[in-house]
Amino acid sequence: MEGICHTLPSPLMTDDPPLGRCPKCGEELSSAYVLVEYEKDDGTTGIWAECPICDEIVSPQNNSQR
Ligand SMILES: [Zn+2]
Numbered sequence: 001m002e003g004i005c006h007t008l009p010s011p012l013m014t015d016d017p018p019l020g021r022c023p024k025c026g027e028e029l030s031s032a033y034v035l036v037e038y039e040k041d042d043g044t045t046g047i048w049a050e051c052p053i054c055d056e057i058v059s060p061q062n063n064s065q066r
Contacts, residue, residue: 020060022051029060 018028033049035057040046051058 018060019047019049020062022049022054022058023061024056024058025051025053027051027053029058 018030019034021028029049029051033052034047035050036048038046038048047060048057049060050056
């Protein structure tokens with residue numbers, strides 16, 4: 001007798017943390033939607049991503065708790 005271990009890898013679970021939200025519709029945009037990463041004048045990384053909802057290129061807004 002042996003215990004059956006249900007540890008199947010889940011192909012749908014991608015290690016894809018959201019970058020932020022679409023400023024227009026609030027959709028979370030994962031790195032799958034990133035088009036361009038660039039460095040801003042202040043040294044931070046800016047991102048352009050294509051929102052699948054708006055079908056537009058937007059700059060994801062981070063979920064900063066302020
Ligand atoms: Zn959107």
